Each structure stands twice: as structure tokens, then as C-alpha cells.
Amino acid sequence: MRSKKTIFFILSLSIFSSMLGVGVISPLLPTYVKTLGATGIQLGVIFAGFSIARAISMPVIGKASDLYGRKIFICTGLFIYTLMSIGYALSKTAFQLGTVRFLQGFAAGMIMPIATAYIGDMAPKGKEGTYMGYFYVAFFLGFGIGPLLGGFVSDYFGMKTAFFTMGGFNFIAFILAFSLLPGAEIHRQGDKAHISYITMTRESELIKGLFTFRFTNALARGIFACFLPIFAGIKLGLPGSEIGILISTSFLLNGIFQAPGGRLADRFSRRRLVVLGIIVDILCLSLIPLTNSFGQLLSICIVSSTARAICLPSATAMIAGEGKKYGMGSSMGIFNMALSLGMACGPLIGGLVSDSIGVKFTFYFAAGVELVGILLFAFFTATKMDRR
Incomplete structure (x- = not known):
């Protein structure tokens, strides 16, 4: 049996x-x-299809992994992802590409919740934040470096080569997971892994609170990612290079700060860290429309990235605690489903707000959504002052 460090x-x-x-x-x-x-x-349908398919598959696959094991699902997801990467390059019509995106979204539902369930299975009690924090470093750094690499590959070798590059990286991930990850060696079912999601959410106020937090935070993040480039380019007149720096900085710093955020989650109240991180993020979103320079926007991106790195490991550690009762795959499935739903709804609702009253109001709307979400989180978790 491989050590936990090796598996991690x-x-x-x-x-x-x-x-x-x-x-x-x-x-x-x-x-x-x-x-x-x-x-x-x-x-819009092509982009939303990915998130919808992922949201549908995540809770189903998560619960199935509690019953049948993790490895088969994460390996299947990575392999389908590889095949769909080739499908991008071969697509000739918007319908074909939409189908590829939908299937890839379904495959994505087998990857992230199962990966976090693996981490939750391995994490010792009281160390869930540290484990989740270091895991999220790998996640965000990969996603942050990818766009820089994609731009280079597309500029010098063509766009279709970028799709094959995506397939290559996912095939490497598949080989690693298939060859080296354990099957049922570290897999643990919760005492109530057999119950339905309806019963689970009825019993656990903490799951209600964390679902609300994850959905509203993801909705706000979706608006931020979609409309920050528009605001920076059209309203402030920033060049593409500076906009790219803003986006990359946001992702990369968010990834780097996940590790210390995870350590904080194991030392202090996780509930309070979630509330603190969201309050700071609300302030950052509210300040974006008031900026008038690249330096001001960059400062906000840095502070916002730090805030999100404080709250995410704490929230994931809290859901991991519930996973030991209700099944790690089930708990991570519903937590990540909230992420997908929020990311799908954010750009759509933000677009309506932007068309109706202006792009700068999308950030005020996002801040308002996060405020409602954190108030509901605080209400649902009021009797769970610290889930450690």
C-alpha cells in the first residue's frame, strides 16, 4: 500500500x-x-451546456463513488476528457461542438468531486484544511498557467494544436491515475452514505450553509471572470496584455495562497474564516466600478485572491467533516454541484444586468449576491461555530 504522501x-x-x-x-x-x-x-448554450452537464453528473457520480469506489470514476472521467479534446478539433459545426462540450462537462463531473473525495478520505481529523489547501494549489496553478500556455501554442502552432495539447495533458493525468492511484485501499463510506440527498440536506444544517456559500460565491466569481475583462477593456481602455495580467494574477495568487489558507483552517474557526474571506471579497467587488487605472484593478485582484484563498480551504474542510458521516463522494458531489450551478448562472444573470443598467452594476450585483449568501451561511451554521 502506498503512503498517503505518495497518493496525495x-x-x-x-x-x-x-x-x-x-x-x-x-x-x-x-x-x-x-x-x-x-x-x-x-x-451561450455551448458554454452553459458544460456547466449544466457537470452539475447533473456530480451528485450522481459522487454518491456512486461512495458505493463502488473512487478510482473507476476519476479514470473514466479523465479518459473521456481526453477523447473530447480530440472532438474539439474535429468539430465542423456549432451543434457538434456543443455536443462535445456537453459530454466533456459530464466527464468533468467525474474528476473534481472524486479528487476532493480522495483527499477527504486521506485527511486526518483536524488536518482537512491543510490537505485541501495544498490540493487546491495544484488545481488553481494548473488552471492559471494553462491560458498562458494556450495563447503561446495557438499563436505559434494553431488553435487546433491547443486542443490536442489539452488532450495530451489529460491523457497524462489518466495514465498517472490509472497506474498509481489506489482503488479501495483508502476508501471509506460514511455511516449514512446510503441515504438520499434530500434526507442528507434535511438533516445537516451545515450542508445547507455550505451549499449556499458555494453557489453564491461561484455565481459572483462567474460574473467577475466574465465581466472584468469587458470593464477593463471598454470602460478603462486597458490593452489585452494588461487584462491578461489581471486574470492570470487572480488565478495564480489564488492558487499560491491556498496552502497557507489551508493551514489557517486547521488552527482557527473555519466558519469565521469563511465569513471573513467573503466579507473582504464583497468589498473588492464593490470597489471595482470605482477604479480608473490598471494599478487599482491589480490591487483589488490581489486582495480578492487572498480573500478567496482564506475561505475555500476552510469551507472544503467543513464539507469533508460531513463527508465522514454522509459519504465523502456524496458530500463533495453536492458541494461541487453548487459550484457548477453558480458558474453557469453567473454570466447569464450578469449579462442581463449589464444589458439593462450597465456593466459596472454587474459587480454591485455580484457583491449583493455574496452578501445574501454569507448571511444564509451564517444562519445555517450558527450552531456549528467550528467544524474541526
Whole structure:
């Protein structure tokens, strides 16, 4: 049996490689969709289809992994991801690309919740924050470096080469997971892993609170990622290079700060860290419309990244605690489903706000959503002052 450190390293390397591949195409996909003649509505459907498919599959796969083991699902997800990467390059119509995106979203539902369930299985009691923090470093660094690599590959070798690059990185992740991850060696079912999601959410106020936090935070993040480049480019007139620095800085610093954020989660009240991180993020979102320079926006991105790195490991550690009761896969499945739903709804709702009253109000709306979310989180978790 491999040591926990070895398994953790293999899993983190697999996720880093997979997210690096996903990040490679993130700045290229809108342009590629347009070359296939997609309308604005089709573009929205293609992007939303991924998140919808992922949201549907996550809770189903999460519970199945509690019953049948983790490895088969994460390996299957990575392999389908590899095949769908080839599908991007072979797509000739918007419908074909939309189908590929939907199937890839389904595969994505087998990767992240299962990976975090593996980590939750391994983490000793009281060390969940540290384990989750270091894991998220691999996740965010992969996704943050990917766009930089994707731009280089596309510029010098063509856009379709970038899709094959994504497939290559995910195939490497598949080989690592298939060859080196354990099957049932560290897998533990919760005492109540057999119960339904309805019963689980009815019993656990903590799960209600964490789902609310994850959904509203993801919705706000979706608005931020979608409309910050628009605000910076159109309202402030920043060049593409500076906008790229803003986005990359946000992802990379968020990744780097996950490790100390995880250590904090094991030393202080996780509930209070979540509340603190979101309050700071609300202030950052509210200040974005008031900025008038690159330096001001960059400062906000740095502070916001730090705030998110404080709250995410704490929240994931809290859900891992519930996972030991209700099944780690089930708990991580519903937690990550909230992420997918929020990321799907954020750009759509933000678009309505932007079209109705202006792009700067999307950030005020995002701040308001996070405020409602953190108030509900505080209400649901009021009797759980510290889940350690």
C-alpha cells in the first residue's frame, strides 16, 4: 500500500495536468466557436451546456463513488476528457461542438468531486484544511498557467494544436491515475452514505450553509471572470496584455495562497474564516466600478485572491467533516454541484444586468449576491461555530 504522501502527490499531479489542459483552451474557445458560425445564443448554450452537464453528473457520480469506489470514476472521467479534446478539433459545426462540450462537462463531473473525495478520505481529523489547501494549489496553478500556455501554442502552432495539447495533458493525468492511484485501499463510506440527498440536506444544517456559500460565491466569481475583462477593456481602455495580467494574477495568487489558507483552517474557526474571506471579497467587488487605472484593478485582484484563498480551504474542510458521516463522494458531489450551478448562472444573470443598467452594476450585483449568501451561511451554521 502506498503512503498517503505518495497518493496525495499522484492525485495533485494528475489534477494539475488535467487543469493545465483545460486552461489551455479557456481563452481560445469563444473565438473558435465563432469560426464555426455560432450565433450569440448558440455561444451561450455551448458554454452553459458544460456547466449544466457537470452539475447533473456530480451528485450522481459522487454518491456512486461512495458505493463502488473512487478510482473507476476519476479514470473514466479523465479518459473521456481526453477523447473530447480530440472532438474539439474535429468539430465542423456549432451543434457538434456543443455536443462535445456537453459530454466533456459530464466527464468533468467525474474528476473534481472524486479528487476532493480522495483527499477527504486521506485527511486526518483536524488536518482537512491543510490537505485541501495544498490540493487546491495544484488545481488553481494548473488552471492559471494553462491560458498562458494556450495563447503561446495557438499563436505559434494553431488553435487546433491547443486542443490536442489539452488532450495530451489529460491523457497524462489518466495514465498517472490509472497506474498509481489506489482503488479501495483508502476508501471509506460514511455511516449514512446510503441515504438520499434530500434526507442528507434535511438533516445537516451545515450542508445547507455550505451549499449556499458555494453557489453564491461561484455565481459572483462567474460574473467577475466574465465581466472584468469587458470593464477593463471598454470602460478603462486597458490593452489585452494588461487584462491578461489581471486574470492570470487572480488565478495564480489564488492558487499560491491556498496552502497557507489551508493551514489557517486547521488552527482557527473555519466558519469565521469563511465569513471573513467573503466579507473582504464583497468589498473588492464593490470597489471595482470605482477604479480608473490598471494599478487599482491589480490591487483589488490581489486582495480578492487572498480573500478567496482564506475561505475555500476552510469551507472544503467543513464539507469533508460531513463527508465522514454522509459519504465523502456524496458530500463533495453536492458541494461541487453548487459550484457548477453558480458558474453557469453567473454570466447569464450578469449579462442581463449589464444589458439593462450597465456593466459596472454587474459587480454591485455580484457583491449583493455574496452578501445574501454569507448571511444564509451564517444562519445555517450558527450552531456549528467550528467544524474541526
